[in-house]
Structures are given as C-alpha cells and as structure tokens.
Amino acid sequence: LAFDMSSTVEFEGVESALKKSLQGKDYDEVRRILYGRAYPELPIPEEAKVRANDGNFELQAYEVTAQSEQLRPPRKVRVAVIQNSIASPTTAPVDEQKKALHAKVGAMIEAAALAGANIVCLQETWMMPFAFCTRERLPWTEFAESAEHGPTTKFLSQLAAKYGIVIINPILERDEAKDDVIWNAAVVISHTGKVLGKSRKNHIPRVGDFNESNYYMESTLGHPVFQTIFGKIAINICYGRHHPQNWMMYGLNGAEIIFNPSATTGGLSEPLWGIEARNAAIANHCFTAAINRVGTEVFPNEFTSGNGLPAHRDFGHFYGSSYIAAPDGSRTPGLSRAKDGVLIAEIDLNLCRQTKDSWGFRMTNRLDLYAKSFEKAAHPDYQPDIRKEC
Amino acid sequence: LAFDMSSTVEFEGVESALKKSLQGKDYDEVRRILYGRAYPELPIPEEAKVRANDGNFELQAYEVTAQSEQLRPPRKVRVAVIQNSIASPTTAPVDEQKKALHAKVGAMIEAAALAGANIVCLQETWMMPFAFCTRERLPWTEFAESAEHGPTTKFLSQLAAKYGIVIINPILERDEAKDDVIWNAAVVISHTGKVLGKSRKNHIPRVGDFNESNYYMESTLGHPVFQTIFGKIAINICYGRHHPQNWMMYGLNGAEIIFNPSATTGGLSEPLWGIEARNAAIANHCFTAAINRVGTEVFPNEFTSGNGLPAHRDFGHFYGSSYIAAPDGSRTPGLSRAKDGVLIAEIDLNLCRQTKDSWGFRMTNRLDLYAKSFEKAAHPDYQPDIRKEC
Numbered sequence: 001l002a003f004d005m006s007s008t009v010e011f012e013g014v015e016s017a018l019k020k021s022l023q024g025k026d027y028d029e030v031r032r033i034l035y036g037r038a039y040p041e042l043p044i045p046e047e048a049k050v051r052a053n054d055g056n057f058e059l060q061a062y063e064v065t066a067q068s069e070q071l072r073p074p075r076k077v078r079v080a081v082i083q084n085s086i087a088s089p090t091t092a093p094v095d096e097q098k099k100a101l102h103a104k105v106g107a108m109i110e111a112a113a114l115a116g117a118n119i120v121c122l123q124e125t126w127m128m129p130f131a132f133c134t135r136e137r138l139p140w141t142e143f144a145e146s147a148e149h150g151p152t153t154k155f156l157s158q159l160a161a162k163y164g165i166v167i168i169n170p171i172l173e174r175d176e177a178k179d180d181v182i183w184n185a186a187v188v189i190s191h192t193g194k195v196l197g198k199s200r201k202n203h204i205p206r207v208g209d210f211n212e213s214n215y216y217m218e219s220t221l222g223h224p225v226f227q228t229i230f231g232k233i234a235i236n237i238c239y240g241r242h243h244p245q246n247w248m249m250y251g252l253n254g255a256e257i258i259f260n261p262s263a264t265t266g267g268l269s270e271p272l273w274g275i276e277a278r279n280a281a282i283a284n285h286c287f288t289a290a291i292n293r294v295g296t297e298v299f300p301n302e303f304t305s306g307n308g309l310p311a312h313r314d315f316g317h318f319y320g321s322s323y324i325a326a327p328d329g330s331r332t333p334g335l336s337r338a339k340d341g342v343l344i345a346e347i348d349l350n351l352c353r354q355t356k357d358s359w360g361f362r363m364t365n366r367l368d369l370y371a372k373s374f375e376k377a378a379h380p381d382y383q384p385d386i387r388k389e390c
Numbered sequence: 391l392a393f394d395m396s397s398t399v400e401f402e403g404v405e406s407a408l409k410k411s412l413q414g415k416d417y418d419e420v421r422r423i424l425y426g427r428a429y430p431e432l433p434i435p436e437e438a439k440v441r442a443n444d445g446n447f448e449l450q451a452y453e454v455t456a457q458s459e460q461l462r463p464p465r466k467v468r469v470a471v472i473q474n475s476i477a478s479p480t481t482a483p484v485d486e487q488k489k490a491l492h493a494k495v496g497a498m499i500e501a502a503a504l505a506g507a508n509i510v511c512l513q514e515t516w517m518m519p520f521a522f523c524t525r526e527r528l529p530w531t532e533f534a535e536s537a538e539h540g541p542t543t544k545f546l547s548q549l550a551a552k553y554g555i556v557i558i559n560p561i562l563e564r565d566e567a568k569d570d571v572i573w574n575a576a577v578v579i580s581h582t583g584k585v586l587g588k589s590r591k592n593h594i595p596r597v598g599d600f601n602e603s604n605y606y607m608e609s610t611l612g613h614p615v616f617q618t619i620f621g622k623i624a625i626n627i628c629y630g631r632h633h634p635q636n637w638m639m640y641g642l643n644g645a646e647i648i649f650n651p652s653a654t655t656g657g658l659s660e661p662l663w664g665i666e667a668r669n670a671a672i673a674n675h676c677f678t679a680a681i682n683r684v685g686t687e688v689f690p691n692e693f694t695s696g697n698g699l700p701a702h703r704d705f706g707h708f709y710g711s712s713y714i715a716a717p718d719g720s721r722t723p724g725l726s727r728a729k730d731g732v733l734i735a736e737i738d739l740n741l742c743r744q745t746k747d748s749w750g751f752r753m754t755n756r757l758d759l760y761a762k763s764f765e766k767a768a769h770p771d772y773q774p775d776i777r778k779e780c
Contacts, residue, residue: 012418018420021411029401036661189778197777203754218756223763225723227778244673246635252601252767253774271426272672272719279669282662283634287509329662333731361632364593366608371549373765376682377642378757384643385585388617389580 013321015333039064042346044115044199051111055104057084058341060117062332064324066351075349077230079257079287082108082115082126083322084340085295086317090129094142101127102155104340109156112342113163117176118191118230121168122321123293124261125184127152128172130293133315134164134303135207142216144174147187147198161193168227168235170261172215173200182216186235186261188226196226201237202246208268209305210239223249231349233254235333241290244283245374251284252367256349258286263293265316273321274334287347290389294320294340327355341359403711405723423667426558426720428660429454432736433651434505439503446496446616447474448731451505452722454714456741465739469677470507471565472498472516473712475685484516484532489515491544494730499546502732503553508581508620511558513712514628514651514682515574517542518539519561520683522757523599523705527540527699534564537577539644556618558625560651560739562605563590572606576625576651579617591627592636598658599695599705600629612709621646621739631666634673635764639734642757643745648676653683655706663711664724671715675746677737684710684730 022030031038042061052059066074087100105126112120124130126142145152152171161169166189173185185202200219200246204212225234234255240246241260252257260277277290296320302311316352319335335341345368356362378384402406412420421428432451442449446778456464469543475489495516514520518533535542542561550557556579563575574591590609594602613636615624624645630636640648650667667680685708692701709726714735723732746752766772 011415014420014423016411021416022407023411023714024400026407026411030404033404033664034628043514063450098779114511123500156762192779195780203756204756206750207748222775223653225774225776227776233766239754242673242749243755244638245668245764246756248634249760249763249767253764254776269719270423274603275669275719276425279634279665283632287435316409316483329665358597359632360596364596364629365633365635366593367764367768370639371644371761371768373639374761374764375758376564377639377759385612386615386644387578389582389584389586 005113011336011337012365013334019297023084033170034335036326037326042344048111049388051107051114051219053340055107055111056340057108058332058336058339059111060335061344062346063346064326064345064351066354067349072350075231076346077327077349078117078340078344078346079118079289079324079326080112080120080344081289081291081292081322082112082120082122082342083294083320083335084108084126085124085293086129087265088298090131090297097129098127098143098151102152106159108340108342109159109167114167114257115344117165117227117344119168119233119257121261121289121291122170124168124170124263124296125172125290126293129134129261129297131299132212132215132313134299135211135214135302136301140277141182144172146176147171147173147185148195153187153189157189157195158191159189160189164191166230166233168233168261170235179206183219184216184223184239185238188233188235191229196228197224199224199235199237201240203240203243205239208265214342223253223353225250225253225255228324233257233259235259235261238264241280244280247280247284251286255310256286256291256352256379258276258284259289261290261291266319267316270319278325278331278387281327282329283361285327285352285359285362287324287326288354289324291322292320293318294336294338327352393652396689401727403724403727410600412600422482425606425723426716427721429722432734438501438504441497441504441582442732445497445501447498448726448729449505450723450725450731451502451734452719452736452739453737454737455745456738459740461676462740465621466736467509467739468507468716468734469679469735470502470510470647470734471679471681471712471714472502472512472679472730473710473725474513474516474734475683476519476687480521480687481690484529487519488517488533492542495548497543498730498732499557502734503555505734505741507734509556509558509583509618509623509647511649511651511679511681513681514560514653515562516560516683519655519689519740520705520774521689522602522605524689524691525601525604528693531572534572536544536561536566536587537561537563537575538594543577543579543585544763547579547583547585550579550581554581556620556622558649558651560625560627561750573609574602574606574627576627578618578623578625583639586618587614589614589625589627591630593633595629598756613643615640615643615645623647623649625649625651628654630669631726634670636672637674646676646742647679648674649679649683656709657706658710668715668719672719673751675717675742675749677714677716677753678740679714682710682713683708684726686726717742755778
C-alpha cells in the first residue's frame with residue numbers, strides 16, 4: 001500500500017545519458033539533429049535555487065531567442081511548466097491529500113515566480129492522484145471541484161495575484177451550475193488573480209488504464225484561446241495531443257503557446273512523447289509545452305488492466321520528461337523521468353510570426369480543401385478514394 | 391563546377407553515434423525512448439549484398455512484427471525505400487544524366503527485389519537533380535516527362551513486371567494531355583508493370599531555395615489511395631509532410647502505408663525530419679516512409695538564396711536519413727546522412743488495425759467537429775475564439 005516512487009526510477013533520461021557518453025562533434029551533431037539549435041541556460045536566482053533544494057525538485061531554465069525586428073520589440077515571456085508526484089499516500093483523507101499537494105506545488109510555483117516566470121502551467125488534474133484506473137467513484141470523485149469557485153482555483157488565484165503571474169490550473173471539474181457533472185478542465189487564472197476562463201478536454205482516451213470515459217465526456221467548449229498580458233495561450237489537455245487537428249484549431253484561433261498538461265505512463269506512450277507536442281509546434285508555428293506527471297501511484301484496491309495480467313494496485317510509472325518546443329523545431333531538454341521539476345523557458349513570441357513567414361505552413365495549408373474533405377469523410381456513406389487495377 | 395558529395399559528409403548519423411558511444415542499459419533506454427521497440431534485423435541474401443557492395447550503397451533490412459490473430463493471417467509486406475545522389479555532373483546532357491540515374495537506381499531496385507522487396511519507393515523527382523533552386527527553365531524542364539508514357543515510367547514498368555513488385559516513381563511530370571503544364575507527381579506502377587495511377591504534390595514550398603512554386607501548382611487530384619496486391623498505399627510528396635491534415639486525408643481514405651518521397655537539406659529541416667512522418671504514422675494508425683535524397687548538387691550558374699549571403703552554386707547537403715515508421719510509434723534506424731542506400735522493412739499490415747483498436751485515435755477523432763471548425767476558420771471573415779479579461 002501507500003505510494004512508492006523509487007522502485008521504477010531506473011533511468012534518468014535521454015539528455016543526461018547523451019551528455020555523459022558523447023563527446024565533441026558527435027555530441028553536438030546528435031544534439032542538433034535530435035533537439036535543434038542549442039539554447040543557452042538562463043541564470044537562476046539564488047533564492048529560487050534554495051527553494052528547489054529545500055523542495056527536492058529540479059529547476060532548469062533556458063533562453064529561446066528570435067531575430068530582432070525593426071518595428072516590433074522582442075516579446076519575451078518566461079514560461080514555466082511543473083511536473084510533480086503526489087504528496088501523500090492515496091489512502092490519506094481526500095482533504096489531506098489535496099492540501100498536501102497545494103503546499104508542495106505552491107512552493108514550486110513560488111520558485112518559478114522567483115526565477116521570473118510569467119506563465120506557469122501545472123500537469124493534468126494535478127490536485128489529485130490519477131485514480132481513473134480504478135473505475136471506482138468515491139472517494140476519487142470527491143476531488144472534483146468548481147472551476148470558478150473551488151478551493152484549488154482560490155488557492156492559485158492568490159498566488160497569481162501575489163506574483164502577477166498567469167497560472168493554468170488543470171483540475172477535475174465538478175460543474176456545479178449544470179447537473180453536477182464532471183469534466184476534465186483547465187482553468188486560466190490571469191495575473192490579477194481573476195479567472196479568465198476555462199478549457200475542457202476535447203478527446204478522451206479509451207486505452208490501457210485510462211478509464212476516463214467512465215467519468216467524463218468530451219468538451220463542448222470548442223477551442224478557446226486566452227488573451228493574457230503575456231500572450232495568447234491555449235490548453236490542449238492530455239490525449240488531445242494525439243490529434244493534430246485539435247492542435248491546429250487552437251493554432252487557427254491564434255494561440256502563440258499551447259500547453260499540453262498530461263498524465264501518461266512509460267510502457268504505453270514514452271516513444272511518442274517527444275514527437276507529438278513538438279510536431280504541433282512545427283505544424284502550427286507556435287510554442288508548445290508538454291507536461292507529464294511523475295512517479296508511481298499506488299491505490300488501495302487492486303484492479304486489472306485489460307491486458308491479461310494479474311490484478312495490481314499501481315498505474316505504472318509516470319515518466320515526467322516535460323519539455324517546451326519552439327516553432328522552429330527546436331526544443332528544451334526534458335525534465336527528469338523520475339523527479340519533481342520546474343522547467344522555465346524565456347521565449348520570444350516574435351519567433352511565431354517569423355517562422356510563419358519563413359516556413360509558410362499556414363499560408364499553404366489549403367484549409368478550404370480539408371474542410372470539404374473532412375466533411376465528406378465524416379459522412380456515414382463516405383466512399384474512400386481507392387484506385388484499383390482494372 | 392561538377393558535383394561534389396564528400397565535402398559535406400562529416401557526420402554519418404545519430405544511430406551510429408549512439409551505437410558507438412553508449413553501452414548496456416543506457417543504450418537500451420536511449421534507443422527505446424527515441425525509437426520505440428527494437429526491430430530484429432532481417433537476413434539479406436548474398437546476391438543482394440554483392441549488388442550493394444558493387445554499387446557502393448547501404449543495404450539495411452528489419453522486421454516489424456504484429457501480434458498474431460485467430461481469423462486473419464499475418465499480412466507481411468516488404469517495403470523498400472531508396473535514397474540516392476545524382477549520377478552525373480549537372481552540366482552533362484539531360485539525356486545522359488537521366489540514363490545514368492536509370493542505370494544507378496535500377497541496380498538499387500534490383501538489389502531490393504533480390505532482398506525480397508514487394509513495394510519500392512524512390513525519392514522525389516529522383517530522375518533529375520533538384521534544380522528548382524536555380525529558377526532557370528531550360529535545360530531543367532526538359533527532365534519533365536509523361537507520367538503514363540514517359541521513359542522513366544517505361545523503364546520502371548519493365549523492372550516492376552520482371553520482379554513482380556510495385557514501384558512508386560516520383561517524377562517531374564509534363565502533362566502532355568493538358569496544356570503541357572508541369573506537375574510534381576508520383577506514378578504508382580503495379581506488380582504487373584501497368585500504371586495504376588498517380589498522385590500529385592498537394593502543398594508547394596516557398597522557403598529557402600525550394601523555388602518550386604515557380605514551376606508547378608498544387609495538386610487538384612485530392613488524396614487518392616492505391617489498392618495494390620501488397621496493401622493500400624498513398625504518396626504524400628515532400629512538403630506535404632509538414633501538413634498533418636494532408637497525412638490524415640490519406641489515412642481516412644484507407645492508406646496502410648503512406649510514402650513521403652522528399653528532397654530536403656540540412657540547415658533548414660534536419661531537426662524536423664525525425665518528427666513529422668513519425669507523428670503521421672502515430673496519428674493515423676498506419677506505416678509511413680520518409681525518403682530524402684542524399685549528396686550535394688552543384689549547378690552551372692550561380693544563384694542567391696534570399697538570405698543575404700553571396701551567390702553560390704549548390705543547394706546545400708541533402709542529408710538522406712530515410713526511415714520507416716510504424717503505427718505503434720516505433721521506427722527503423724535511418725539510412726546514412728551521406729551515402730546512397732536501400733532500407734527494407736518487412737512489416738505486418740495487421741499492426742495498423744491492431745493499433746487502431748488499441749489507441750483509438752480514429753474512433754475519437756471527432757471529425758465532424760473539425761470539418762465544421764475548419765469550414766468556419768477558412769472563411770475570410772472568421773473571428774478567432776479569443777477570450778479576454780473583462
């Protein structure tokens with residue numbers, strides 16, 4: 001019982017292994033081909049380092065520059081993503097678990113703010129264990145709360161106002177105003193502490209232990225983009241990263257940064273993790289941030305996984321590895337596979353339009369063709385265009 | 391003048407550098423996270439090896455298995471992709487250049503056939519240097535030929551019939567039947583040697599030295615899929631790989647393998663190369679094959695690149711690195727960055743439906759939502775959904 005993280009922590013990550021073993025030109029070329037141009041590290045203030053040390057979490061910071069322009073000044077924004085393990089055993093009282101997470105992640109947000117972060121995004125349903133694997137309702141559904149008035153939004157609103165930062169707060173939402181149904185949502189809290197709005201998960205997985213379709217349905221809110229004082233942002237929650245058309249609609253609505261708060265485990269998705277959010281940054285001339293939780297969560301009652309294996313009590317290892325990708329195809333190193341962490345990138349949003357002008361994927365996207373083609377293909381009587389030998 | 395390959399060949403590739411420097415668990419984990427599950431190598435017949443040795447090209451072969459099913463036997467297909475440098479100086483007579491390419495690549499196709507290949511795909515406009523950088527017409531437009539009756543299609547039809555293989559023949563097409571205009575096309579030649587049909591390039595680049603929009607327009611043929619005796623295939627030519635919606639329409643039309651014959655150079659696209667075709671395989675539950683030409687091509691007259699640098703006569707280094715990606719997110723190693731090569735994968739097409747059933751991206755794609763959203767977004771008066779603080 002209880003929770004255990006160390007047992008599945010065996011390999012720290014690709015970047016550290018490469019750094020350890022490759023030298024000189026080999027390292028430079030492998031790094032360039034795998035990650036794009038190298039980013040300089042940002043200096044981290046001492047007080048932020050102390051917090052990281054006290055809280056036992058990683059703190060990395062990089063600078064992603066753009067070219068200078070004559071008419072537009074640089075639009076530099078410090079984006080922070082946070083990955084965390086849970087803070088108490090899953091058997092602890094709900095309120096205790098949530099408060100312990102508030103305390104732990106609150107300290108990480110403060111470290112990010114002290115390091116100059118302007119926008120902070122947390123992982124999917126960060127305020128609870130990822131308990132959907134159990135298919136049990138109580139006590140897990142008790143973690144759900146109002147997007148606008150719940151305790152987690154209130155807690156983060158105070159931090160947002162205190163530091164003048166935007167916080168993206170992905171929660172399990174209880175829709176108190178409408179039939180008390182549950183959603184997987186992300187609340188955008190502005191730098192004033194006010195709720196700017198919310199986004200909900202557009203695509204719900206039905207794979208492995210991601211039994212989320214037992215708890216909530218697909219969003220009906222479309223693809224909202226939020227204009228903050230630090231830039232236009234959107235949130236593509238977790239499984240939506242497998243759907244390029246989902247990223248694209250956020251892009252078409254003008255998002256300059258699309259966050260992907262996630263919860264995903266090793267055996268299933270790890271070789272996909274470096275691909276999908278980065279592809280979206282390239283295809284949409286914007287920044288993306290892929291955020292995964294970390295650690296192994298153990299639940300009180302055993303459950304099976306539809307894979308013929310015996311019942312067990314854990315969901316496997318959430319491998320962290322959060323990263324930020326730029327429109328020019330470059331990306332930051334990932335956070336650890338095993339440890340809590342804060343990753344900061346100072347990005348220049350001018351890079352979005354510069355890359356759009358240079359690569360031209362938006363200009364050449366033939367949207368009208370695809371609108372028509374998708375419409376036809378969505379009809380139940382659609383006949384795929386298949387050519388055969390006469 | 392003439393052409394020079396060796397000068398830009400300085401780094402063989404990521405895979406060989408990793409193999410050389412990483413050991414044991416570090417190697418296994420880095421390989422797994424970067425490339426997915428490991429593929430066993432396929433034995434290569436001696437006579438194919440001799441051809442590769444004589445022709446001085448790489449020959450790699452891997453096996454990509456699927457689970458066994460009760461009702462469907464495995465549908466194993468050997469797919470081969472070929473990357474090649476040009477075979478003569480660009481100053482040689484057009485006919486001589488083309489014949490030299492026929493001879494060289496013909497030998498590579500024969501090696502692939504001797505190694506059991508069923509479907510062979512060549513690189514974009516493989517029968518000529520990638521001369522669009524020059525913006526000159528003659529002599530380069532003289533390379534264009536009829537898709538159905540041109541000398542290159544005839545040459546490959548004989549090879550296809552001789553070995554009973556399907557060959558995808560990406561050419562510069564002269565549309566003799568319709569106003570003699572030029573297209574960037576791929577001709578599908580069936581195992582009988584007959585022309586099964588053709589596909590044309592849906593998205594045309596306007597970036598770097600890719601001045602192709604001066605020569606031909608976007609395809610009006612939509613997203614045809616070709617039913618061959620070895621499976622349903624489609625061709626997404628070059629720059630179309632940057633457009634996820636383009637891959638998706640081929641997928642929606644039932645493609646089990648989507649080939650991406652390309653021509654792309656190092657400084658511009660190399661960090662994107664491993665991302666895009668692989669993302670498409672994941673998102674569409676199908677196999678994809680990314681094929682790039684290799685070498686540096688030097689042209690008789692100098693040209694500029696719109697980047698402030700002095701006039702020059704080469705397009706930069708085409709970095710090869712062709713690879714095949716599977717629907718489960720795994721991929722083969724890449725061919726060399728510097729050398730001609732044939733890459734073969736014996737794939738089991740049953741993996742497409744198995745992954746579709748498992749991951750469920752097609753089931754959860756909400757196509758109707760995106761058809762409507764794209765239609766709205768394509769209107770000139772579309773108002774993006776942007777939420778602001780009141």
